[in-house]
Amino acid sequence: MKNRVKTPQEVKGILERQSYIASTQIATIVYLAIQMQRPILIEGPAGVGKTELAKALSQALAVELVHLQCYEGLDETKAIYEWEYAKQLLYTQMLKEKINELTAGTQDLNEAVERIVAVENAFFSKNFLVARPLLKAITLGRPNVLLIDEIDKADPEFEAYLLEVLSNYQITIPELGTIEATSIPLVFLTSNNTRDLSDALKRRCLHLYIDFPSNELESEIVRKKYPTLNKEMVAKMVAAISKIREMDLKKLPSIAETLDWAQSLIALQSTRLGKEELETTLGVIAKYQADAKQILEKAEELLAG
Amino acid sequence: MIFLVREFCNALKQEGLMVPTPSLNFALEAVSHIDPLSPLQFRSALEAALVQRAAERELFEQVFHRFFIEQQPLVYATENQLFKANLKDFTQEIKKEGTAVNHILADYLEGDARALLEELYIEGVEPDQPVPLEEFKEQKKAASKLNSRKREQLRNRVKVLIELAEDFSARSFHLQREKREKLADYLRQRLLEALEMLEKQSQPKGRRNLMPWEKKRTLSTLSFAQLTEREAQRVKEEVEVLAHKLQDSLSRKRRKANQGHMDIKKTLREATPYGGIPFQLHWKKPAKTKGKIVALCDISSSVSYAAQFMVLLLYKLQNRFSKIRTFVFVRQSYEITRFFESYPLEQAMLRALKEYKIGMGQPSNYGLSFQSFRAKWEQILTPDTTLLILGDGQNNFNEPQVEHFEALTKKAARTIWLNPEEEKFWYSASNSIRHYQPFCDELVECATLDQLTEFTRSLVL
Ligand SMILES: Nc1ncnc2c1ncn2[C@@H]1O[C@H](COP(=O)(O)OP(=O)(O)O)[C@@H](O)[C@H]1O
Ligand SMILES: [Mg+2]
Numbered sequence: 014m015k016n017r018v019k020t021p022q023e024v025k026g027i028l029e030r031q032s033y034i035a036s037t038q039i040a041t042i043v044y045l046a047i048q049m050q051r052p053i054l055i056e057g058p059a060g061v062g063k064t065e066l067a068k069a070l071s072q073a074l075a076v077e078l079v080h081l082q083c084y085e086g087l088d089e090t091k092a093i094y095e096w097e098y099a100k101q102l103l104y105t106q107m108l109k110e111k112i113n114e115l116t117a118g119t120q121d122l123n124e125a126v127e128r129i130v131a132v133e134n135a136f137f138s139k140n141f142l143v144a145r146p147l148l149k150a151i152t153l154g155r156p157n158v159l160l161i162d163e164i165d166k167a168d169p170e171f172e173a174y175l176l177e178v179l180s181n182y183q184i185t186i187p188e189l190g191t192i193e194a195t196s197i198p199l200v201f202l203t204s205n206n207t208r209d210l211s212d213a214l215k216r217r218c219l220h221l222y223i224d225f226p227s228n229e230l231e232s233e234i235v236r237k238k239y240p241t242l243n244k245e246m247v248a249k250m251v252a253a254i255s256k257i258r259e260m261d262l263k264k265l266p267s268i269a270e271t272l273d274w275a276q277s278l279i280a281l282q283s284t285r286l287g288k289e290e291l292e293t294t295l296g297v298i299a300k301y302q303a304d305a306k307q308i309l310e311k312a313e314e315l316l317a318g
Numbered sequence: 319m320i321f322l323v324r325e326f327c328n329a330l331k332q333e334g335l336m337v338p339t340p341s342l343n344f345a346l347e348a349v350s351h352i353d354p355l356s357p358l359q360f361r362s363a364l365e366a367a368l369v370q371r372a373a374e375r376e377l378f379e380q381v382f383h384r385f386f387i388e389q390q391p392l393v394y395a396t397e398n399q400l401f402k403a404n405l406k407d408f409t410q411e412i413k414k415e416g417t418a419v420n421h422i423l424a425d426y427l428e429g430d431a432r433a434l435l436e437e438l439y440i441e442g443v444e445p446d447q448p449v450p451l452e453e454f455k456e457q458k459k460a461a462s463k464l465n466s467r468k469r470e471q472l473r474n475r476v477k478v479l480i481e482l483a484e485d486f487s488a489r490s491f492h493l494q495r496e497k498r499e500k501l502a503d504y505l506r507q508r509l510l511e512a513l514e515m516l517e518k519q520s521q522p523k524g525r526r527n528l529m530p531w532e533k534k535r536t537l538s539t540l541s542f543a544q545l546t547e548r549e550a551q552r553v554k555e556e557v558e559v560l561a562h563k564l565q566d567s568l569s570r571k572r573r574k575a576n577q578g579h580m581d582i583k584k585t586l587r588e589a590t591p592y593g594g595i596p597f598q599l600h601w602k603k604p605a606k607t608k609g610k611i612v613a614l615c616d617i618s619s620s621v622s623y624a625a626q627f628m629v630l631l632l633y634k635l636q637n638r639f640s641k642i643r644t645f646v647f648v649r650q651s652y653e654i655t656r657f658f659e660s661y662p663l664e665q666a667m668l669r670a671l672k673e674y675k676i677g678m679g680q681p682s683n684y685g686l687s688f689q690s691f692r693a694k695w696e697q698i699l700t701p702d703t704t705l706l707i708l709g710d711g712q713n714n715f716n717e718p719q720v721e722h723f724e725a726l727t728k729k730a731a732r733t734i735w736l737n738p739e740e741e742k743f744w745y746s747a748s749n750s751i752r753h754y755q756p757f758c759d760e761l762v763e764c765a766t767l768d769q770l771t772e773f774t775r776s777l778v779l
Contacts, residue, residue, distance in 0.1 A: 216341070222372055
């Protein structure tokens, strides 16, 4: 993938073609991750485009996206690999006769078990192995983007596995031995900072903190998605949103909310943004009743020039 | 640029941010991929490599701003008034000549780079205000035509200033050696960086990804004292290559040795009185192994790299000598031979340091070190021994105790002193080398890989 892009500017360009508007900072760090073959750890508030960045980049580079969504209790069988129990069982049924032959003439249970153990390899082969995202990404055989989304939701123990995979790009399966990577994925980790990640994992990564966007950047994002909205309207929306983000709310609106808001305003066929329009569409921006109330109280200030 | 990034990391450390060496290397690698003339790219690369927690971002930004935008270099924050005053002296001297170019550079050295950057058409870019690419190119083209003459002038001026700066800092005798070096370092690095910027601007586009400062830091001529950790690693590899080469030419020589060959020097020397016509050819005797080596190395931190490289080289060539014994000192001499016999270089050094609890950071004391060496090991110096001293002679105003050194040299066949410090620093007040010099057969500057190579050749070939 190193040769696909030659400058951060180019990264910006190919992302924009996927409707992802990247700041110079984002483009630079993505560029570095590609050149240095290092994972990126993206942090920042919800809805600022962390997940979307990995998706857009995989499309921009025309490579597969391997997505691992983390959650509490995520374990190896969902993240790395799993034996296909049902298939193993099915084969055992189908091969019943063979197994009978094998154990024929044995004196006791122990002896029978020993004979089966001697051939158990047949059932722990790649035929019965289901590759989960981590294994898949490194054995795909072609470049890909591996998105490990919301890593902070997984248990700390899982980080240890992950670190091992990201350091050596190989996975050891006790029954099969070590599987080496046939492709080095471009790795994106995202985190909402609900807990601190281990220092070891952090040290391996380039860090990207995506904050709420500047007004200019956010206007661009909105206009890219909704080109029919007029410029003044977009400017006014974005200005209001950025002021709302300075308020003391339970949940601050992010880019996702701004985009939803734009869509609602289009649906209403509004041509202007006044207190009335704000009130009708408020539910899109404010998820909590208390927040909505605060916003409405400040409506005039928010919508002023 | 390496210097700059390193200093920046020091500034971060001063503010309490952890920057372990791997992070520093990570940062250096990162900036090598981007366009360092784009402030935003530069900052992003550093931030991505150095800031590990969201909470540290603000601090990073503050320090970055102070260091790169306001250009308050670290020395300003930490050095005393004297340093500032000397810097000022220098810039005043430059300004006296009065041309605009000199003023620009003087300001730059004092920490105000605006005028220089303006010349280069590097403007403070508004964050994330996309300039259409075409427009940008046009602007740049126009700018570069307009200024190419002035830039040429600047470039030449910077080159002259680099030399002036060396002179100036070498002459600042009222400063301690350490301070003087810092001043010299600071001036040189700042000027080299200015030169890089100037040259980078006039380079053809295709070379954007090259690191110009890498090119300038030619390992073989770079003083050991200035090496970064990564460079030191590379020099070590070079030393191993060098050892191989020497081994090769040695074994070739040995094969030839059975035939013997002409001693050109001797033949010509004797031919001189006869108008250069050689009446008698002298033949060299077949090469044998040289005698015993006793190496005594100063490992106080300022010169420790040089000691490591030399020791590494000696051991790679150990079959050339009947025996090598290695000693190190800061304030006392310790034998560390046995560590080298059982461990690779770095480990051997570490184990030795640990076992003897040698504090490399202490100021060295040559007098005490020679005295303690003599008391214990004088008898190992035999008529076939080459005594190698490696050190800068920086005795920190301690008593040189010349009599001990003299006694040692009398016992050895010859004494060669390798000095990893550039010659112009040899004779400062705190330095004792002038006391020891009369008893050495040779005193050689050995500050770079090239010099080390040359010396080793002469030793073993
Ligand atoms: N820079 C951007 N350019 C275009 N769309 C964006 C950008 N940032 C965010 N978005 C939009 O915002 C929405 C939320 O982004 P998402 O990646 O899900 O947020 P996160 O993962 O940070 O919580 C996405 O649907 C995406 O379309
Ligand atoms: Mg997400």
